[in-house]
Amino acid sequence: MRTLAAVVPEVNQLVVETVELDPPKATEILVRVRAAGVCHSDLHTMRGELRAVPPLVLGHEGAGIVEAVGSAVSRCKPGDCVLVNWLPADYTCPTCLRGYPNLCERLPKTTFQGKLPDGTSRLKTRDGAPLGHYLSSSTMSEYIVIDESGAIPFPPDVPFDVAAIVGCAVVTGVGAVINTARAVAGSSAAVIGCGGVGLSAIQGCRLAGCYPIIAVDVMESKLEFARQMGATETVNAKNEDAVRALRARTKGGPDYVFDTVGSPTTISQALQSVRPAGTAVVAGLHAAKLEAPIPAGALVMQNKRLLGSFAGSMNALIDLPKLIELYRGGRLALKEMITQHYALDHVMQAFADMEAGTVARGVILFD
DSSP states (O other): OEEEEEEESSTTOOEEEEEEEOOOOTTEEEEEEEEEEOOHHHHHHHTTOSSOOSSEEOOOOEEEEEEEEOTTOOSOOTTOEEEEOSOOOOSOSHHHHTTOGGGOTTGGGTGGGTOOTTSOOSEEOTTSOEEEEGGGTOOSBSEEEEEGGGEEEOOTTSOHHHHHHIIIIIHHHHHIIIIIIOOOTTOOEEEEOOSHHHHHHHHHHHHHTOSSEEEEESOHHHHHHHHHHTOSEEEETTTSOHHHHHHHHTTSOOSEEEESSOOHHHHHHHHHHSOTTOEEEEOOOTTTTSOOOOOHHHHHTTTOEEEEOSGGGOOHHHHHHHHHHHHHTTSSOOGGGEEEEEOGGGHHHHHHHHHHTOOSEEEEEOO
């Protein structure tokens, strides 16, 4: 069948065009996409800054309706609403069995290479040239084929745009607080970077019972979004030294600092600003291909912890449904995080708005 999709034919190029999509195999499903989140990872990939390389179809946050299922599918059926889990673990490898399905051993050979879990692709150009599935998902397309392990059913009373962002931004931010840091109620916390992941981390801090919750960014527009999501204080790092400001406002540093940017500068800021014996968590990927300097004195002599948090240390089959229920229960302000909707052919404008900080989270809607 044919589907309209956001295609990256080569680095720094993006076109919206019709491509060919093969039918699902035995353990796969065909999904009509209703909403796709716009994430920095998509932009990084278009620019050649992450592992997956073009040609490929972008998108990894998404939600839609199951149209057809393969002969061996058991977890969903046609008509079900599903959100996309872009980390489809096998739950059989040693790493999965140790409790880390977000680090499943098949991901580097499949998902991170733009392939489906079986190592192949269902996408190709109209001329027959193969296309990759970005993060086994390619949600910036009218229709997608994904493995059933990459689909999480959700109740039909949840809007598709909300469900779409749960699979990446929300679980990455909330999970960094709840799963990775295991933040304790009554602790102080700071979040560096107030994009979609940062705003989700702020909400995670609120869920965990942290106070104060200090948001740090260089854009006043993003700090305003942070206040709306639950930040009790803000620091504009463009106008004042972030490390000094965080130490001053918490009498020596927050108990937890969450870096949702992940640049060499912010990783160092997180570690330096957290209190002695505190925990700094890095959840951003801006420095994925860079070396980040670590102040060894602060790490060792002050007994600090520096943790990495990939995709919120999530177990998708457990955590994504829980986040949906927290939204349904009024505990997560997810609809409020989505400040702009776009048509698919406006995806470049969506990226531009994201970089300019004029949106909290943008979502592409499909008719």
